Amino acid sequence: MTMLEVKDIYKSYGDVHILNGVSFTMKKDETKVIIGPSGTGKSTLLRCINQLSPPDKGQVWLNGEEITNPKSNINKLREKIGFVFQDFNLFNHLTALRNVSIGLEKVKKIEKEAAYKRAMEELTRVGLAAQAAQYPAQLSGGQKQRVGIARALAMDPDLILFDEPTSALDPELIGDVLDVMKSLCGKVAMLVVTHEMGFARNVADEIIFMEGGVIVEQGSPKEMFTNAKMARTREFLGRIGALYGDEEGG
């Protein structure tokens, strides 16, 4: 059953057309990876989906409810859509634990004790139980991002949007974050913008290749990596493979 439906999304900033009619769907607990050159509108697409930057045209539907309808309660709908940012965006004045629990406390109105307990479970899930009392400034980049993921998970979302979650990390920290993401596979729907080809190849149910604000091609990792139909897709995957390496193989 279709959980997320993105219909013909257009978005411009001034005269610059970022998205020129993007449509795709996602099923429950599916993992999709969006790849493509910089400036192609991948991040903008994610922000259009949870309305951080509402699209100019087009619709987004989640579980049969139209997110893009101005009458729908966007705050309520956003509870169901986690967002993991490239630069983490943790709340600097709160400990790791409270970064994760604050949504439960203030949005879901869960009692403090229960919220802390749930937050602790999520921190444990991302391997950061020992860091619960630390502030963001005291965490490494990889740890911050795992707190970011725990924060999104705590809200019990149907879908988590990942906006280049490992791009701001030192190479040796990327693995921890990717491992956490892999562990979520099949438990929650994930839409991931990334340049990590190993992740795309091994984890994604489907890869979406975007360029110039449109989807050029989409298909299973196997199809895309070995049998891409479009010359542009093959060229991009060849180049990015050489740059980032897909040593994990497939």
Add this chain to the structure above:
Amino acid sequence: MALETLIESLPSLFDGLGVTLLLTAFSIILGTILGILLATGRSYASKPIAYLILLYEKVLRGIPLLVLLFLIYFGLPQVGINLDAFTAAVIGLGLRSAAYQAQIYRGAINSIPEGQIHAAYSLGMNKLKAIRHVIMPQMLRLSIPGWSNEFTILLKDTSICFGIGVIELMRQGRYIQVRDPGLVLVVYLLIALMFFILVFSANKTLRYVEKKYQMAGYQTEAHR
């Protein structure tokens, strides 16, 4: 003789000190609440409101305090608003402080990465919740140094309320001066000392508060 007069006058100086402290307390509270509202409004309210706030700040920061106090105390009765000197002083000091404090808070708000608001929204917080739970706690912490500065300025500027007849520390000093002109130097030195001690201890206390509520990663001093 002179010493006796001085000692007899001391209680009245302390009365004046009490009034000065009350004046400071009421006007800093007014200035802080209004300043926070102004800064939040300027950053997050609709354009016309933000523009009105900007106008308010510009005007209030462009008028000398004594002129503002005269306008409120002597001018307003002409339009039927009669305020006693103390109230007029609190309003004048508070309104002006709000304009300066708004700048402090706005600077603090601007230094909080915008992504944190996006993160708050993506958890399902509305604007008000995001401001209250994410922006406000950080803004207040980041504002403590600027606020300390404004607090001591306000404390010292209460002496200007002398001009509209509030019987605060300066006015009590003036009474002593009139009674015994020979004491003028000693009395005003004493008043200066009182202000100095107040400002000094306020700064010490606020520095302590600043450290206590400092966010990790925002330490203002290098570790030695």
